Amino acid sequence: MDEDTPLLDELEKGPWPSYVKEIKRMAKKNKAAKDLLGIQELSYKDRVTHWKHGGIVGVTGYGSGVIGRYCDVPEKFPDAAAFHTMRVNHPAGWFYSTKSLRQLCDIWEQYGSGMTNMHGSTGDAILLGTTTDNLQPCFDSLTEAGFDLGGSGSALRTIAGCVGQARCEWSNFDTLKLVYDLTMEFQDEIHRPRWPYKFKIKASGCPNDCVAAIARADFTIIGTWRDTLRIDQNAVRNYVDNGFDIKTLVVDRCPSEALEWDEKNKELKLQADDCVRCMHCINKMTKAIRPGVEGGATILIGGKAPIIKGAYLSWVLVPFMKIEPPYDEIKDLLRKIWDWWDENGRTRERLAELIERIGLKNFLKEMGIPPVPQMVYKPRANPYVYF
Amino acid sequence: MGRTDIGPPDYREMLPDAIKMNYGKWKYHENVRAGVLKHVSETGDEVYTVRVGSPRLVSIDFIRDLCDIADKYCDGHLRFTSRSNIEFITDNKSNVNGIIEEAAKLGLPAGGTGNSISNIIHTQGWIHCHSAATDASGLVKAIMDEMYEYFTSMKLPAFVRIAVACCINMCGAVHCSDLAIVGVHRKPPKVDNEKVLAQCEIPTTIQSCPTGAIRRNPDPNIKSVVVREDLCMYCANCFTVCPAMPLADAEGDGVAIYVGGKVSNARKPPMFSRMVVPFLPNTPPRWTEVVDVLKKIVEIYAGSAKKYERMGEWIERIGWEKFFRLTEIPFTDQHIDDFTHAVETYRTTTQFKW
Numbered sequence: 001m002d003e004d005t006p007l008l009d010e011l012e013k014g015p016w017p018s019y020v021k022e023i024k025r026m027a028k029k030n031k032a033a034k035d036l037l038g039i040q041e042l043s044y045k046d047r048v049t050h051w052k053h054g055g056i057v058g059v060t061g062y063g064s065g066v067i068g069r070y071c072d073v074p075e076k077f078p079d080a081a082a083f084h085t086m087r088v089n090h091p092a093g094w095f096y097s098t099k100s101l102r103q104l105c106d107i108w109e110q111y112g113s114g115m116t117n118m119h120g121s122t123g124d125a126i127l128l129g130t131t132t133d134n135l136q137p138c139f140d141s142l143t144e145a146g147f148d149l150g151g152s153g154s155a156l157r158t159i160a161g162c163v164g165q166a167r168c169e170w171s172n173f174d175t176l177k178l179v180y181d182l183t184m185e186f187q188d189e190i191h192r193p194r195w196p197y198k199f200k201i202k203a204s205g206c207p208n209d210c211v212a213a214i215a216r217a218d219f220t221i222i223g224t225w226r227d228t229l230r231i232d233q234n235a236v237r238n239y240v241d242n243g244f245d246i247k248t249l250v251v252d253r254c255p256s257e258a259l260e261w262d263e264k265n266k267e268l269k270l271q272a273d274d275c276v277r278c279m280h281c282i283n284k285m286t287k288a289i290r291p292g293v294e295g296g297a298t299i300l301i302g303g304k305a306p307i308i309k310g311a312y313l314s315w316v317l318v319p320f321m322k323i324e325p326p327y328d329e330i331k332d333l334l335r336k337i338w339d340w341w342d343e344n345g346r347t348r349e350r351l352a353e354l355i356e357r358i359g360l361k362n363f364l365k366e367m368g369i370p371p372v373p374q375m376v377y378k379p380r381a382n383p384y385v386y387f
Numbered sequence: 388m389g390r391t392d393i394g395p396p397d398y399r400e401m402l403p404d405a406i407k408m409n410y411g412k413w414k415y416h417e418n419v420r421a422g423v424l425k426h427v428s429e430t431g432d433e434v435y436t437v438r439v440g441s442p443r444l445v446s447i448d449f450i451r452d453l454c455d456i457a458d459k460y461c462d463g464h465l466r467f468t469s470r471s472n473i474e475f476i477t478d479n480k481s482n483v484n485g486i487i488e489e490a491a492k493l494g495l496p497a498g499g500t501g502n503s504i505s506n507i508i509h510t511q512g513w514i515h516c517h518s519a520a521t522d523a524s525g526l527v528k529a530i531m532d533e534m535y536e537y538f539t540s541m542k543l544p545a546f547v548r549i550a551v552a553c554c555i556n557m558c559g560a561v562h563c564s565d566l567a568i569v570g571v572h573r574k575p576p577k578v579d580n581e582k583v584l585a586q587c588e589i590p591t592t593i594q595s596c597p598t599g600a601i602r603r604n605p606d607p608n609i610k611s612v613v614v615r616e617d618l619c620m621y622c623a624n625c626f627t628v629c630p631a632m633p634l635a636d637a638e639g640d641g642v643a644i645y646v647g648g649k650v651s652n653a654r655k656p657p658m659f660s661r662m663v664v665p666f667l668p669n670t671p672p673r674w675t676e677v678v679d680v681l682k683k684i685v686e687i688y689a690g691s692a693k694k695y696e697r698m699g700e701w702i703e704r705i706g707w708e709k710f711f712r713l714t715e716i717p718f719t720d721q722h723i724d725d726f727t728h729a730v731e732t733y734r735t736t737t738q739f740k741w
Contacts, residue, residue: 010672011525014532017494019442019524026446033446036514043513043522044671047637051517053630061391069515085515089395094467096401098454101465105447114447118467121508121559128444128515146396162469166398166406167426167434167476169413176398187392207652211469214657215650216560222652249694255654280653284695286415305557308597308624310727313563313657347591348628 005037007044023115032113032129035080039071057084057132059139062191065149066135082131083113087124088142089150089158089183089190092176093166094119103145111138122200123160124150148187155193159183161203162210170282171205172223172295173323178203181327186334195338196345196354200303206291207279213303213314218351219334220300220314221323227292228272229281235288236268250281296322299333302352312352315360317367319374333367340366361386403464405434405478421541422497423483436476437486439495440506440531440538443471444514444524449493456489470506470548472499501541504534504685509551510559512570517630518623519553520570520640521669527551529673530568533682544692544701547685548649555622563648565698566681567660572621574639580604580611582631592629601625620726641668642677646684646710647699658699661707663714665721680716687713706740 011020023040026033039050054068067085074081088104104125108114113129120126130138139149150158159182162168164175182201183190189199202213203221213220240246246268251259258274259281261267268288282289299321300314321329337351340363345354355363364371373379402410409428416426424436453473457465460482466474473495475486487497499505507530510516512523530549537543550561553570561567583589592612593601600618604611614625614632626632644667648660663684667676684698691713692701702710711718724732 007672008525011528014528015496015535016528016531016538017440017442017496018528019444020528021494022442022444022446022449025448040513040522040525044525047640047669047671048635049513049517049519051513051515051519053517069517083515090467091396091401092398093401094469095398095403095406096465096467098457098463098465100396100401101450101454105450108447116445116447116450117443117471117511118441118445118450118473119443119471121510123469143390143393146393148391148393148395150395160469163466165411165413166402167413167436169415169426171411174411180395180398184394187394191392209650209652209657212560212563212650215563215648253654253695278652278654280695283653286417290415305552305560305562307556307622308595311562311659313659346594348595348624 005041008037008041026114030114031079032083033115035071035077036083036113036115036129039073039077039080042073042076051083054084057135059136059149062149063193064152064155064191067152069129080113080129083129084132084135085129086112086127086135086138086142087120087122087150087152087158088127088147090119090123090125090160092161092179092183093163094123095166100146104142104147107138107141107145111141122150123158149191151190151198153193154195154197155191155199156186156189157198157200158190159186159201159203160211162205164205168205169286170208170223170279170291172225172291173205173297175203175205175223177325178221178323178327178330181325182330185331189338195342197348197350199338199341199351201334203297207277208283214300215303215311215313216305217303217314218301219337220303221297221330222300223295223297223323224277224320225292226294226296226320229270229275229292230290231268231270232288233267236285237266239285239288240266244285246285250284253280255280296320299330301337302350302355304350304352308348309353309356315352316375317369319372336367401464403462403476405432405462406476408432409434418501418541421503421539422487422500424500432478433480434476434478435480435483436474437483437490437497438468438472438474438499439487439490439497440499441467441471441473441495442524442528443506443509452493456486459489460486468499468506470499470508472506496535496539498539502543502546503539503541504537504543504547504549506538507531507549507551508559508561508564510553510557512551512553516553518556518626518635520555520572520635521553521642522671523551523553523559525672526568526642526674526677529678530681533678534685537685543685543689545695545697547688547698549681556627562645562659563650563657564660565646565648566684567645567648568677568681569643569645570640571643571666572623572634572636572640573666574634574636575600575614575616575619575621576623576626576632576634578612578614579631580609583611583629586631587629592625592632595624595628597622597624637669641666642674643667644677644680647702649697649699651697655697655700655703660699662722663711663716665719684714708740
């Protein structure tokens, strides 16, 4: 292999930590990492990718979790000719003990390129680059250490959630517990692709939606509350006394004009009925305002990126649901949606595209969910109704 | 053969003690400084989090370095964020500086909290993907080198979320980011008839095209397909189902830039990012033109937006017409939507600015 990488060397410069340094670090002791560097340099020279479609590779019993990948110039880079990826399902919230992380590193030192993504955007720990022969022994070692593979292909993808109640005061339900519970319940759906296309579930504990559930999950769970904001008037006064411009920065920015600042009595007044629980005032006055105590979540469906029929943000399906173990309501709803989608969906048709094709009205009927105004911004304007 | 379907490790075994003891009891938090959060529990306990940046594509020795810091200061635990940052959590305030210093020795900056530019969500690019129209890791490195001061400070009006997808499949789901960079092809697939016969299902390939541009080859002796090039919008969905139809092309490929998306419900509802630059060529290793446009947008936003106003909220307030004027980005016919939800974007009022 040509050791000269003038283009990539440029990316060792500059203040942001360099992935090129990381590949070079590994290349010193791993041949596949060394060839990865060469392939990347060649792409920088040619301005095209040098990877081919994956073949069908995997581990026994699974159809998911391994992405097959081959280099299109194997004669130049024999040690990265096959460079498959293993998706390792992360522990909910991406918390790790150093013991478990070191185990993961040792396994990948033995069986792979030593390069990883911590993490891929779906949430998995990505082990980047190994041979077909190493897949099964690597997988066996992973399960020995308590890890398992995540989803890929037309399967349920690894479920992800925000940090939640582990370290956030705004989480309206226990995101980690829910993510872990659903992940354990749906192992079969994660590991054995059987659907028209991928299906994603993501859970955010509050409407700030730190895991972007509304944009990229077919089944979106976003925490909210049924009762009203909790306001600590003394803490509010503290903000104001310290020069915080509550009128401009909070009251005037309230999207539903639910707040009023009573300058005379130094009191923040809330029209509880007008509040849409957007989080703005809570975000800006963390010590003074908190979500209500009657926590739960809004269930939305259909979020996805553009391919094929365009991007969708998830639509409201259930405005409020209590999210408590054993989570039967969510599990039943998921199974019902999957059955219907599996029955009616075309190849590579995501849930939102199917619902748009068949109509939200018909979908609701199939699900047995009564329509409510919270599902739409506004009712229809045209007269073409199927009675 | 080993076990199957055991699932991921139980998160409860991965939590540091300080988190376990205050789980679900958190009262409030403060942004102490860039990269440092303080969470206070109902019990009175305080926990400090040091957040540092990461290149995301890292070696196992990098992870071991992180573990060394966590063993020394954080009870043998650490976490990663949804934006690939690393978080070191400690209940001992005096550990904070030590963590920051040791991370700095590894070249990892503290930051990405509050009104900052946090780490970039991105895809694999030329590192691992067959359908990439641009690289991701290198483009991200080039952008973050320029945005570094915004990662290590909290001086922007609101946080700015950046995401990179190396093709329009967008496995990184970048379409609701303040700034999104998307790899695009501009040339139709090149059909390899022999490979089509060997590797592809012709009906599936025809059905995969959202614009109906793919037909059976009219010559009955050729078991393959043809592409009506005037109908192709280079989505590469056919290439995904049929490897014999690659679109990658050094001259045709490059990136588009989208702005103003968000996922948070705070103030305005979530919104999509909108195209502002239809195409810039790939110029590795530093993508200077792309980085310059992004930097300019961020600087104009920083100088013009109201406090706490996200990029998309700022643009809605000043109007797209003013956005294009301020940024001096030309508005072209490519900006006018002609796909599935196009008419929703056509203006139906006399209200506009100059």
